[in-house]
Amino acid sequence: MKLNFTKMQGAGNDFVVIDSYTQPISLTAAQIRHIANRYFGVGCDQLLMVEKTATPNVDFRYRIFNADGGEVEQCGNGARCFVRFVVDKHLTKKHEITVETASGVITLKLQDDGQVTVNMGAPKFAPAQIPFDAAAQQTLYPLALAQAEIQISAVSMGNPHAVTVVNDVNSAPVAEYGPQIEAHPRFPQRVNAGFMQVVSPHEINLRVYERGSGETLACGTGACAAAVSGIQLGLLSSPVLVNTRGGNLNIAWEGEGKPVMMTGPAEIVFDGEINI
Numbered sequence: 001m002k003l004n005f006t007k008m009q010g011a012g013n014d015f016v017v018i019d020s021y022t023q024p025i026s027l028t029a030a031q032i033r034h035i036a037n038r039y040f041g042v043g044c045d046q047l048l049m050v051e052k053t054a055t056p057n058v059d060f061r062y063r064i065f066n067a068d069g070g071e072v073e074q075c076g077n078g079a080r081c082f083v084r085f086v087v088d089k090h091l092t093k094k095h096e097i098t099v100e101t102a103s104g105v106i107t108l109k110l111q112d113d114g115q116v117t118v119n120m121g122a123p124k125f126a127p128a129q130i131p132f133d134a135a136a137q138q139t140l141y142p143l144a145l146a147q148a149e150i151q152i153s154a155v156s157m158g159n160p161h162a163v164t165v166v167n168d169v170n171s172a173p174v175a176e177y178g179p180q181i182e183a184h185p186r187f188p189q190r191v192n193a194g195f196m197q198v199v200s201p202h203e204i205n206l207r208v209y210e211r212g213s214g215e216t217l218a219c220g221t222g223a224c225a226a227a228v229s230g231i232q233l234g235l236l237s238s239p240v241l242v243n244t245r246g247g248n249l250n251i252a253w254e255g256e257g258k259p260v261m262m263t264g265p266a267e268i269v270f271d272g273e274i275n276i
Contacts, residue, residue, distance in 0.1 A: 003276050005035070006085060007042060007269040010077035010116075012217030012246015014269070016044040017085050020051045021060065029069030031276050036067035042274060045216045048078050050086060058105055059097040060086060066212030073103035074158030076220020080116035080266035083108035088268060103158030111263075120221070120260040123228045123253075124156040131160065133186040139232055145180045152181070153229035157260065159211070160187055161225035163194040165235070169205045172197075178209025192219060196226045203241045204230060217246030224260045227251035 003025070006017045016035055018025055027035075027047075035041045046064055053061040062082050064075045082099060086092050087110055096109040107119040127134040132154045134141055140151045143162070152162040162181050166172040172195040181193035190211045197205040208222035209215045223242040230236035231253060239252040249264040 001276055002273055003035075004271070004273050005042065006089075006271050007044070008081040008085065008267060009246075009269055010080045010218065010220065010266045011244055011249060011264055013046075013077035013219060014044050014217075015046050015048050015078050015081050016042050017048045017050065017081060019089065019091075020049045021091055024051075025049075027065075027276075032065045032069040033067065034276060035274060042272065045210070045213045046075055046078055048075070048082060050082065050091070053100045055100050055105070057098065058100050059092060059094065061100045063102070066210070067214075068212040070212050071102070072159055072212065074101055074221055076118060076120060076157070076224060076262055077218055077264070077266075079106060079108055079118045079120075079220065080262075080264055083110050083116055084266040084268065101158065114265070115263055116266045117261060117263045118220070120157055120224050120262055122257055122259050123225070125154070125232075125256075127154065130154050130156045131188055132191075133188070143181065143184065143186065145177060145184075148177075150177070153232065155225045155228055157221040157224045157228075159221055160189060160191040161194055161222060162187070162191045163196055163226050163229040165230075165233075166195050166197055169195055169197045169207045172207060174207050174209055174215055178215060182209060182211050192222055192225070194219070194222045194226045196230060198230060198235050199243075201235070201237045202239065203243070204236065205243045207245065218244035218249070220249065220262055220264065223249045224251055224253075224262055228253055228260060231255075
């Protein structure tokens with residue numbers, strides 16, 4: 001089968017976007033893994049599907065698959081690419097759209113300067129909502145790894161995140177600790193592991209080991225989770241500039257119960273066709 005696709009990136013987090021809106025397409029986990037493979041396929045961190053929705057007053061359905069073929073609830077950088085895709089491919093004339101995801105409805109706005117702002121919804125801290133195995137909600141939790149015990153903040157941005165503060169992201173043990181945190185038994189649905197260095201009350205450096213994809217150049221929900229966690233810890237104040245290895249994201253959050261607003265870039269890299 002020949003499959004048309006669009007390669008996109010947002011702050012270096014890269015995606016293969018499939019139009020399943022004008023022509024419904026179904027892919028197996030094996031096919032998604034092939035497309036995501038950087039040596040034998042197109043290569044991407046996640047594959048995004050643009051679909052029709054049956055939900056009233058919602059414009060599109062947005063589905064996200066990690067490079068390992070597993071479907072996940074949310075992807076912030078992908079959401080920005082989503083709105084850029086549907087506008088540039090003339091699937092809508094709106095520059096502000098509502099999109100159904102597995103974790104709820106989000107609002108996306110394409111700005112006049114090409115930046116995209118996403119209303120990511122309110123973060124969730126209750127362990128059962130993340131989900132995370134803990135007796136009670138805390139700002140910090142101890143997490144035992146193979147050869148160390150670290151302190152993490154746990155939060156859901158529609159998908160689960162564990163954020164730990166480090167002195168320097170460049171020397172942080174991301175490759176060693178990332179897989180251990182991702183697969184930790186206290187996170188029954190696995191987790192995205194963020195490593196945050198506080199530069200100032202309004203700026204952080206961030207690396208994220210993503211669930212099902214490994215370390216990526218940027219993670220939109222990870223940037224939101226890190227900023228929110230830093231604010232909760234009293235280390236940061238909104239707005240927060242998040243520096244990732246792929247680019248910069250701006251995160252604003254007014255406090256518990258309020259939505260997190262994320263602004264950043266989204267670009268089409270190229271269109272193509274692949275046999276699968």
